[in-house]
Amino acid sequence: MSFFDKAKGVVNDAVAAVSDAANDVTKSAKEMNEKSKLNRAIKNEEAKISNLYAVMGKKLYESNTVAPAGFEDQFNGINAAKNEIAKLQEELSAIDASSKCPKCGNKVSPNQKFCQGCGCNLEEFQKSQPVVVDAVPVEPQQTTGVNTDNQQ
């Protein structure tokens, strides 16, 4: 082998090494891309399984009035959560009720002073009769000249 050939060989090796390194980078980027694609696909399939498990569980719950052996914890947990939901919904509708005009049922916001439906003084209602709807007719609201100390 001549000196020239030797030198050429060294250069070629160097070039090959550089391009190998570049290939490694490209390869690992490709691999990472491929891996994240596969991981996403796996997650996707796992999500399907979870959904199907949930459907199975719901069917089991709905087709049994009493917890089947071995499912007591889950049954009791679901029942407890359902009771909690019912309680929370009651609280919600209590708030809804208090956000209605006690006289005409028109929707009002908490800091509103007068009902836009019937014009009654909501602050008066809150002070005197906070919850119960009063059937006693209230004198017609006068919009001008009277309630000068009730400015908004």
Ligand SMILES: [Zn+2]
């Ligand atoms: Zn009203």
